[in-house]
Amino acid sequence: MTEARPFPLNAWYAAAWSHEIKHELAARTICNKDMVLYRRSDGQVTALEDACWHRLLPLSMGHLKGDEVVCGYHGLVFNAAGRCTYMPAQKTINPSACVRAYPVAERHRLVWVWPGDPALADPSKIPDFHWNDGTEWVGEGGTFYSLKCDYRLVIDNLMDLTHETYVHAGSIGDEAITSAPFDVTHTDRTATVTRWMTNIEPPPFWAKQLDRPGEHVDRWQIIYFQAPSTVVGDVGVAVTGTGAPQGDRSQGVNGAFLAAITPETDRSCHYFWNFVRTFRTDDEQLTKDINKAHVNEGKGVYDQDHVVLEAQQVAIDKNPRLPFYNLNIDAGALWARKLIDTMLEAEGGHPVHIPSEAAE
């Protein structure tokens, strides 16, 4: 059925951190599809449709028996392929009895699921998220589950960092961001926003990490979007005049913000985030502090984004016919949306626009 929806189904989406999925049932909604996830005894992860074939009770309300799920209502049993292996009070099993099994892959410390056509689920299409592997780059990260906004609003947020000046004043925000020119480039699956701010005073967060009092810095933000919904921001500062814009970052500090944003419903998403770095990688206290700087009972920078994003969605819902207007700074976001729309068209869906693009 072709339908209006804001997200492609033929894509890998992060459903959980690997460490969150154990030998127990975990419910997740991904792209409007209710799933139940669990880790089997061979270590692999299974994702099944979270509705019993019999009377639709969520299977996540049942329990595991070995590697099979027992429905918590009348005891039908489904194996990891989603097929019924037991029916009460009869000697045979109805051959139609099954629930959908979704393709699953684990990579970059995340569990990815493919909600669309399983025949197309090629693990080589998992977004490059190697910064999250926990090897060269270090960080802890977290998730905003069920963030109440269209996942594309998060992408907009990350593709344009001028908002740091206003939303995150006092930490990473800086007037320099709003005046620096930037470049937007793209391929058929990626879009990149590159911004260099040369010879500026480092904002408080970076001044502290660099620890070169009095020095001016060159600051970079290179934001890399992979359709449909991962964003990696290569960010950092280096002492001005040491060649960072030309490629020598040895006199600087480098971090990356990572975002895998998974549509939950048309108006909510799961936002898997991390901030990783290549400096002081064995400083565990720093890892904790950085995490806290992002999410800390409402006071972190991502908490600030969270408030803005949900408020924005409420306003969109209240003003369904009001268009967004787009500015020059939205070029990265518009490229990202265009790549998403291309994916949607390719699978026969109709992009639904949150009232936007009207001003193009």
Next chain:
Amino acid sequence: MSKQVEWRKGVLRSVRDLTPDIRLFEIEPEGEFVAPTPGSHINVGVQIGERADVRSYSVVGPCTDGLYRIAVKRLPESRGGSLYMWSLVPGAQLSISTPGNHFDLSLGRPEYLLLAGGIGITPIYTMALALAHAGAKFRVLYACRSRQDMALADAMREHVGERLQMFLDEEGARVDHDSEIARLAPGGELYVCGPIGMLEAAKRAWQRSGRPVDQLRFETFGNSGRFATEAFKVKIPRLGMEVEVPPNKTMLETLETAGVAMISDCRRGECGLCALYIIETNGTVDHRDVFFSDEEKAENRKLCTCVSRVAGGDITIDTADRAA
């Protein structure tokens, strides 16, 4: 899980005979095209005499061009759906559903054995093409009465080559289920679509092999039995009724029309809800369902009225019309 299907209009674009009694129909649906997955069927509204009814037919081939293809075998002694379909000429207006699937093909298994008998080739053909496309390891065993009945064999061979093996009754060829199953890689799956006799033989061999039950997948059309379809009488002493089941109606339909209160769901011999107790019979009960086990069928205590019939005699049954 099969999705809810939707009804819409369609136009018969063309027909082509694949064999003397199997005809391919190309149907263009109105509105947006919902692509079928391997193993899917569409429902078609048919007219049987005065009565409107519904038949399900497996979709043939990937149908990526916006046309649904189904193949219908003409069964003169059947319930009339096939005769209606065969009466249609291109341009005919039809009422069809979007695809549903009770016979899903799971990808990613180490190997597949596909087994088709007669018109059961329709979903198997589609699966074979999909597996070939996916680069999977598989074999197709296709049993037919005679060379002239081999619908879709040439078309399939083009795509799957030597992986297709034919078994013709007229040449005395028989599928050896045990040894074919033994050759299948561990974790491999068997998909069967064909007459009930073939299915039961395959099920028994699968059971003997000790492989997990869920790795045997099958679909029955619920309309083939071990005996020819003929009329039979049904007596219901509890209700003081006697009705005759004609060859072109099921026992369930006949009882419903006669006003007997019945429950049913799948109407293809899977769920067991339509089953009634057998009091006695002077014929042979032709169990055509997949709900009862072999032992239960041998006991002859109950029969699934939506598909099963009686051959060579009449039957006396009991209904549930009592307080307790």
